[in-house]
Amino acid sequence: MALEGLQERYVNFYTDFAFKKLFGTEVNKDLLISFLNALLSGEEEIKDLTYLNTEHLGEHEEERKAVFDVYCVNEKGERFLVEMQKAEQRFFKDRSVYYSTFPIREQGPKGNWNYELKAVYTIGILNFSFDDSDPNYYHHEVKLVDMKTMKVFYDKLTYIYLEMPKFRKTENELENLFEKWLYAISHLPALMERPKALREAVFEKFFRVAEIACFTQQERVAYEGSLKNYRDWYSIAETAEYRGWERGHSRGLSEGRAEGRAEGRAEGRAEGRAEGRNEEKRLIAENMIKMGMTVDDVCRITGLSMEEVENIRP
Incomplete structure (x- = not known):
């Protein structure tokens, strides 16, 4: 490493x-x-x-x-x-x-x-x-x-x-x-x-x-691994949140043209945040499963149900 x-x-x-x-x-x-x-x-x-x-x-x-x-x-x-x-x-x-x-x-x-x-x-x-x-x-x-x-x-x-x-x-x-x-x-x-x-x-x-x-050599190696996990987690969360916001924002703008631009934007932001959080949890769970974490740990950390995690597993 x-x-x-x-x-x-x-x-x-x-x-x-x-x-x-x-x-x-x-x-x-x-x-x-x-x-x-x-x-x-x-x-x-x-x-x-x-x-x-x-x-x-x-x-x-x-x-x-x-x-x-x-x-x-x-x-x-x-x-x-x-x-x-x-x-x-x-x-x-x-x-x-x-x-x-x-x-x-x-x-x-x-x-x-x-x-x-x-x-x-x-x-x-x-x-x-x-x-x-x-x-x-x-x-x-x-x-x-x-x-x-x-x-x-x-x-x-x-x-x-x-x-x-x-x-x-x-x-x-x-x-x-x-x-x-x-x-x-x-x-x-x-x-x-x-x-x-x-x-x-x-x-x-x-x-x-x-x-x-x-740090000792062993501590440096342990920290490097911990830092990589943190950065991976952060990157996945940020990407998922952006994708969810982008989809929700687009949907909100589309509906807003029919029902009012201001209301559409507000709804788009709200739906985007909600959808982004859900997508974020699914992507984080998928990555955690690839890292070998147990279903119980994935459920505890992400808040997803066991059924939702099982559906993500390959």
């Missing part, structure tokens, strides 16, 4: 290899602790984390298993699921809720128990946007709320989603440690040196660990 093609100084955070190296290893857990404390804005002050098994089985053998990106527990017994998602999935919210049931259920000990639970946090670092209603609203924090009083009903279950494409602050606009973390994550592969605004010692380590030149 050719390694000389790598031009960037630092890794792409959205590759599986980089995410797990930076946030999912014992030797670098201080990076994850800093990120989580900045994310939670003083609500939590995590002093230590212990990484837990990322593969969890259901209570019965026939039940579907869950494979987490990063799963850890702090010194208080609170659980943190940290997921990095490269592209939009049809049921990614459902997946988040489903995954959060595992750290809840595993807290139930054998024998007598009064049902007291420790807090569970599910955190998604998303390389896509799922909410088009507000281009500046990128930090979603979701809890169980009483709809009449609008007060938090249960504060031990929290879902946090970060729509990274919506974070557009420049280096000079960064106001706090949380924004500095988002800037570092989103700009990492485009940087050639550590930005002056990121003076904190934790970022000195972050950029040192992320520097490709410091």
Whole structure:
């Protein structure tokens, strides 16, 4: 495998290899602790984390298993699921809720128990946007709320989603440690040196660990493979979205001539986005099958049904 093609100084955070190296290893857990404390804005002050098994089985053998990106527990017994998602999935919210049931259920000990639970946090670092209603609203924090009083009903279950494409602050606009973390994550592969605004010692380590030149030969090979998978995924998704938009846009314009040009364009854009997403999922699934991934994994990642995936298989 050719390694000389790598031009960037630092890794792409959205590759599986980089995410797990930076946030999912014992030797670098201080990076994850800093990120989580900045994310939670003083609500939590995590002093230590212990990484837990990322593969969890259901209570019965026939039940579907869950494979987490990063799963850890702090010194208080609170659980943190940290997921990095490269592209939009049809049921990614459902997946988040489903995954959060595992750290809840595993807290139930054998024998007598009064049902007291420790807090569970599910955190998604998303390389896509799922909410088009507000281009500046990128930090979603979701809890169980009483709809009449609008007060938090249960504060031990929290879902946090970060729509990274919506974070557009420049280096000079960064106001706090949380924004500095988002800037570092989103700009990492485009940087050639550590930005002056990121003076904190934790970022000195972050950029040192992320520097490709410091990798072993084995790590470079692993990163190259992970980066290729990311680029293939991105290319397939972008092509599928464009093709779907092109067909929907053309159909919308055609219908718009009869029913009104403005209405036709709007409908074309809406249909194009929907058709593009479906075509994107089919193409991604087809490529994943060619890469040897299982039907279960393809369904989990794309959101397609097992029947839809089976129909794609050659």
